[in-house]
Amino acid sequence: MERTTHTLLVGDQATEFATQLGFKEEDLHSDKSRDLYKQWKQKNCQPNYWKNVVPDPKQSCGPYKPKPFPPNRNKQELSEDSYKGIGSDNHDTIGMVVVDSKGNVAGGTSTNGLNHKIPGRVGDSPIAGAGSYVDNDVGGAAATGDGDVMMRFLPSFHAVMMMKSGASPTIAAGDAIKSIIRFYPDFVGAVLAVNIEGAHGAACHGIEKFPYSIRSTDYSDVTVLEVPCM
Incomplete structure (x- = not known):
C-alpha cells in the first residue's frame, strides 16, 4: 500500500509557507476580545490559572513567584488541579x-x-x-x-x-x-x-x-x- 510522507513546518517556516499560499498575516483581536481583556484586568485578573505562586493568584495579577512545592501530594490533592469551570461558553x-x-x-x-x-x-x-x-x-x-x-x-x-x-x-x-x-x-x-x-x-x-x-x-x-x- 502506498504511503504518504508528511512534513511538519513550525515558526518562521510555517509563516513563510502560508504566505506563499496566499494567506496574509493579520491581527485576530476583535473589539469584543479587547473589552473582555480590559474587564478581566479590572477584576484583578480573575479568573486565572496560576497555582503554587505568590502573591495569591485569586486576588492579584502578579507578577508571581514560585512558592515552595509540597513534598507529598495525594490523589485528592491532584484531583483539585482540574479546572471545574469548563463549559460550552469558554472552551472550544x-x-x-x-x-x-x-x-x-x-x-x-x-x-x-x-x-x-x-x-x-x-x-x-x-x-x-x-x-x-x-x-x-x-x-x-x-x-x-x-x-x-x-x-x-x-x-x-x-x-x-x-x-x-x-x-x-x-x-x-x-x-x-x-x-x-x-x-x-x-x-x-x-x-x-x-x-x-x-x-x-x-x-x-x-x-x-x-x-x-x-x-x-x-x-x-x-x-x-x-x-x-x-
Missing part, C-alpha cells in the same frame, strides 16, 4: 481523524483553549499523543478536555496503542480515559478513536454525554452520534 476544541481511500490516516487538533490562559502556556493540542495521534497501520485518535492533565497521560497515543493490540476503538478510548481518572477523578474530557477499517468509538468523563460527528460510506451525510460518559 476541534479534533479530527481521517482515513482516506488509500488507507492513509491523518489527524489533528485545534483549540481556542480556555479564556485567560497563562502567557506562553503550551496546551495538549500540539503535543503528539496528547491532542491527537495516528498510526497508518492502526488508525488514529483525538482528545479534548483538561489539557494540562491530558499532557501527562497522552490519551490519544494510549488509544492508538490499545487498538494496535487488538482493542476496538470504543474499548481503546475507554481505557485511555480510565488511565486518567484513576489519578484525576474529577477529570473532564473525552477521547475519540478510529481504526483503519473505519470502525469508530469514543469515551468521556465528567459530563453527561459526548457528541461526535462521523462521515463515511455508512452514512449519506455527516451524522452526529452521542456516547454516555463514565
Whole structure:
C-alpha cells in the first residue's frame, strides 16, 4: 500500500509557507476580545490559572513567584488541579481523524483553549499523543478536555496503542480515559478513536454525554452520534 510522507513546518517556516499560499498575516483581536481583556484586568485578573505562586493568584495579577512545592501530594490533592469551570461558553476544541481511500490516516487538533490562559502556556493540542495521534497501520485518535492533565497521560497515543493490540476503538478510548481518572477523578474530557477499517468509538468523563460527528460510506451525510460518559 502506498504511503504518504508528511512534513511538519513550525515558526518562521510555517509563516513563510502560508504566505506563499496566499494567506496574509493579520491581527485576530476583535473589539469584543479587547473589552473582555480590559474587564478581566479590572477584576484583578480573575479568573486565572496560576497555582503554587505568590502573591495569591485569586486576588492579584502578579507578577508571581514560585512558592515552595509540597513534598507529598495525594490523589485528592491532584484531583483539585482540574479546572471545574469548563463549559460550552469558554472552551472550544476541534479534533479530527481521517482515513482516506488509500488507507492513509491523518489527524489533528485545534483549540481556542480556555479564556485567560497563562502567557506562553503550551496546551495538549500540539503535543503528539496528547491532542491527537495516528498510526497508518492502526488508525488514529483525538482528545479534548483538561489539557494540562491530558499532557501527562497522552490519551490519544494510549488509544492508538490499545487498538494496535487488538482493542476496538470504543474499548481503546475507554481505557485511555480510565488511565486518567484513576489519578484525576474529577477529570473532564473525552477521547475519540478510529481504526483503519473505519470502525469508530469514543469515551468521556465528567459530563453527561459526548457528541461526535462521523462521515463515511455508512452514512449519506455527516451524522452526529452521542456516547454516555463514565
